[in-house]
Amino acid sequence: MPSFLDAPVSGAYHLVSWLATTIEPLGGPYAAALAIVVCTIAVRLLLLPLSLAAVRGEKSRSVLMPQIQEISRRHAGNPERAQREIAKLQAESGTTLFAGCLPMFAQLPFFWVLYSLFSRTVVAGESNHLLAGTLFGAPLGVHWPLFASTPAYVGLAVLLAVVACFSARRQLARLHETATPMSRNLARLLPFGTLVTAAFIPLAAGLYLLTTTTWTVVERAILLR
Template identity: 25%
Template structure:
């Protein structure tokens, strides 16, 4: 711990100073020794850090989307140079440079807040040990040791012994109940954040191993947080739970306002825009106009969701403009009406339905063939009955009545010697 503290000593003092400043504000409202004063100070520290990290979060979103788009090209490079690792790496770096993509950008927010996390962890550990650190003097140290959140001290951990918890004026049951509940909430928020990203804000037209990796992380990360959480002090759990909730809300906002092209979120967003245009006759809001402008600029490269949006505007007699606005257009309405009257292709039937139809058709053909053969036989019999019977030939009925063993038809006369 001393080694880690020395590594992060450059940030331990600023973190402790920020907490102390927030504690002065909340202490005036809830009391200096109140758990709410210290807990809200930690929450405010998280909010301040995450506000400063918003530019990195924007870069993370762009990098993640670019990585999704580049997955097919990356896979092709891997297949082409699978026996030449050096050439494969060179082509990958060339692809990243051409597209302006940095694979590490998706990890920037986590890497940027890691020093603050370890600094806060060391500050709380020092409070639990009764040691002064940074801007926390002896009076603040005693106040922090007396602060409890729902009966659990800020410096207590799930794995602490009963004696250590008792030294912080708390019971082991309260500490474990509070920490277990916070660990569950922390893991659940992490899972929900990753799940809404995978189910709503992913381009459904891109099927790559990258997507499978993201699905695995959706289940692995909550487990990692749960295992690590039992060794975190209550104050650190407050910090991590707050940052997870912030990430979840921030991501929800991005999904609703700036969805990934080709995703379910984009479909829902454009449906809302279309509904607003139907009601007001125009695209309201700078963000929405920017989205429409980007769709118009794509031209024939639009995805199915974007084409459906343009068609919806045309049905309303509107045409999207290059600046993101919409104008009345009789041509667009006529084209939409003509497209609606085009003959639609019949829906392809499943294999089982085709086999059933073929079997039924074969049975009908067999019945028609049988009926036809019966009809032809009847016609032949009728034609034979209508023909005149020659006197030298016996009737067909008499031939059928001939005894068995006798030769049908006219008999040759016997030789005179055999009479």
Template identity: 25%
Template sequence: MSLDWIYYAISWILLTWHSAWDAIGVPVDAVLGTNWSWILAIVFLVVTVRVILFPVFVKQIKSQRAMQALQPKVKELQEKHKGDRETLQKEMMELYRKEKANPLMGCLPMFLQIPVFLGLFHVLRRLDPAKEAKSLYGWTAEQFDSASSAKIFTAPIAGKFGSTADELARLGANGTTVKVIAGILVLVMMGTTYLTSRQMILKTGWAEDPQQRMIQRLMLYGIPLSLLVSGSIFPIGVIIYWVTNNLFTLGQQQWVLRKFPPLVTNKGVTGTKATTPGGRNPVQPAKSGGFLNRNKPAAQVPAKPAAPKVAGPKPGAKPANPKKGPAKRQG
């Protein structure tokens, strides 16, 4: 299957934003060793993609809230089918189907961004002055030459930590500078990737479902560690895209989690209703409106009228015995 349509789409967005910044008057020449019009084009490629994927992000949050609400039932199934993994998985899949919850929805926005990442990776790898097909994917020769010479703090955006001496010579770059800038950006990329996963897990809690917990651990530790190796082959422009995307995610998640906070129990575990020490659920008014809260508030159960208080005997009076009748009058 040809991926040219992705390369054309990524190229069109990059070139459109670059032309927009040129029209606004962003300096074309390097300032502080940086061609800001191309850096901003990459940054706003992230903005464009995230705006397009915002409805998917909303579905991701809704699915995570649904999974949190199901945690007590998941725990019951784990206790019921302890030691029978096959039956447990069948029961859990049936529970997810019945409640219309998808455990993989939490990873969907990330999966949908993979084609964008691959497209940008492919496009930036082409920014080599030795390439003859400079007009590929809608680029003009002038745009190609401008992008191939674009730099961030004197390191070309097409360069990478593992660039060969020949590649660096064609880009007119210093090998030490490229390694320092790329190395710093890789560490920032790892750190921000870790923080985005940690932010969500700290707010929503660790899942009871082993499959969900495994996905959480993979996203929290596995992906950032893998970037330490794979980051050496990423062009600097791709790392800028990744870091910008992480920062965008941190801000978006913080806004959503602050505006629509998950329910927290008295033990600090999210996803279930808070309880008082006596075991009763406190009455909390339901918020209406908002894209994460479309359900009607639950009906309030009217409180039972209190029993009338019976006045006790006055001080010094003899207690009355209800079993005995009224005292006979002495003649």
């Protein structure tokens, strides 16, 4: 790993270690796992302005959807003109499709740091003692091969599936009635991508995924009422 990328991982190591030490009197062996949850919540609070912008964009797109569908129908034989007209409509309304993706993209650096933190045995020039943290007996640095023998991974997979179900239902409910079958299938299946991701990342990163996706479902349920 390039040396300049060591700094954020080292910083995260010291922060999570401090939180785990602070929580340990109450959290016991789950202190490191709880520290990850606390850090995830802090990240989501930090990104709340982007989440609010995404919600405003989603509401605006819902209002514009009938007009977008009409433009697509009217210029079905000229896709380039349809794209120009839709882009113009979105520019005039002050909304873009990209706005809804901002919270997800903004989290990628944090997710990468957490993945790196629990994938390295040495961090900041010392042994990574965070790897000794456990969740229901499973080390936080464990990967997919121990899935069958680790209740923590089974529980994580079940909870991710439950959250994905709620997310898929919400997305399907908010699709316009004229949405294409492909759009509906994507809305139904994409939330379950977290299950696939969890199969290739440390348990700690899976815990981050569970916490942030749960936050998203609850946040959208509140803000999009």
